[in-house]
Amino acid sequence: MNTTSFLDxxxxxxxxxxxxxxxxxxxxxxxxxxxxxxxxxxxxLETGFTHFWxxxxxxxxxxxxSSGHVQRVLDVATDCDGDTLLIQVEQTGAACxxxxxSCFFRSARNGGAGFEITEPRLEDPEKIYGSRAS
Amino acid sequence: MNTTSFLDxxxxxxxxxxxxxxxxxxxxxxxxxxxxxxxxxxxxLETGFTHFWxxxxxxxxxxxxSSGHVQRVLDVATDCDGDTLLIQVEQTGAACxxxxxSCFFRSARNGGAGFEITEPRLEDPEKIYGSRAS
Numbered sequence: 001m002n003t004t005s006f007l008d009x010x011x012x013x014x015x016x017x018x019x020x021x022x023x024x025x026x027x028x029x030x031x032x033x034x035x036x037x038x039x040x041x042x043x044x045l046e047t048g049f050t051h052f053w054x055x056x057x058x059x060x061x062x063x064x065x066s067s068g069h070v071q072r073v074l075d076v077a078t079d080c081d082g083d084t085l086l087i088q089v090e091q092t093g094a095a096c097x098x099x100x101x102s103c104f105f106r107s108a109r110n111g112g113a114g115f116e117i118t119e120p121r122l123e124d125p126e127k128i129y130g131s132r133a134s
Numbered sequence: 135m136n137t138t139s140f141l142d143x144x145x146x147x148x149x150x151x152x153x154x155x156x157x158x159x160x161x162x163x164x165x166x167x168x169x170x171x172x173x174x175x176x177x178x179l180e181t182g183f184t185h186f187w188x189x190x191x192x193x194x195x196x197x198x199x200s201s202g203h204v205q206r207v208l209d210v211a212t213d214c215d216g217d218t219l220l221i222q223v224e225q226t227g228a229a230c231x232x233x234x235x236s237c238f239f240r241s242a243r244n245g246g247a248g249f250e251i252t253e254p255r256l257e258d259p260e261k262i263y264g265s266r267a268s
Contacts, residue, residue: 002248002249002250002251004248004249005246005247005248006240006241006242006243006246006247006248006249007242007246007247009240009249019153019167021155021164021167023164027162028161028162028163029162030155030157030164030220032213033153033155033213033218041246042246045242045245045246046245075241075242075252076241076242076246077238077239077240077241077242077252078238078240078241078242078249079166079167079230079237079238079240080230080231080232080234080237080239081237084167084237084238086164086238096213096214097214098214100214103213103214103215103218104211104212104213104218104220105211105214106140106143106211106212106213107140107209107210107211107212108140108141108179108209108210108211108212109140111179111180112139112140112141112175112176112179112210113139113140113141114136114138114139114140115136115138115140115143115212116136117136118209118211
């Protein structure tokens with residue numbers, strides 16, 4: 001192991017944030033992308049569950065804190081530039097607040113003129129949340 | 135197919151950009167993350183090869199234009215918020231300019247105090263590029 005600090009090697013944007021790609025380690029499915037700051041990365045590493053920074057709500061959130069759809073962290077990697085994270089997780093339930101396994105359930109068709117839903121909805125979002133949450 | 139425009143449903147940031155996660159469709163390995171604007175998405179869809187917008191060089195670049203390590207596009211998806219892309223590709227050679235298959239070759243260890251290189255280097259970057267390029 002290299003003892004150069006992983007955390008100190010990261011490059012945050014002007015808002016102190018770094019994008020975190022979340023991947024299901026078992027299936028390889030990319031589940032979502034959300035933003036972290038240094039504190040939410042530290043909480044993620046300390047607790048073993050993903051914690052993000054909400055840009056719209058300006059607050060920390062633990063993924064699944066209201067839905068129970070938590071993400072247990074298995075690996076935290078960064079890229080060559082140190083400005084993006086890739087986090088391998090074990091996902092409980094649907095990652096997407098719309099009830100899909102992955103947030104990336106829509107793909108372009110016809111050169112971008114249309115799109116297609118590419119995976120089945122796993123859960124009814126009305127049954128997961130009263131209103132949109134994590 | 136839904137005929138609502140995929141392109142018109144996307145949300146770009148204040149700089150007119152959207153992050154694009156690039157995944158190897160065969161192996162599921164997340165290879166890199168880079169930025170696109172509307173024109174580079176259109177070029178990607180039209181040509182079937184990834185095109186990005188370089189924030190540091192303020193220009194378009196086709197991945198692999200100097201190295202030959204192109205990415206043939208198999209699927210372009212977006213997330214529930216329309217503010218991130220996930221692109222499935224067939225990658226020629228190493229995706230990372232440092233010669234690794236994936237740019238995400240460093241993982242945190244010891245709670246973020248250190249890190250570990252988690253994959254072998256496939257190629258000598260000196261042999262791929264004269265200087266750092268795509």
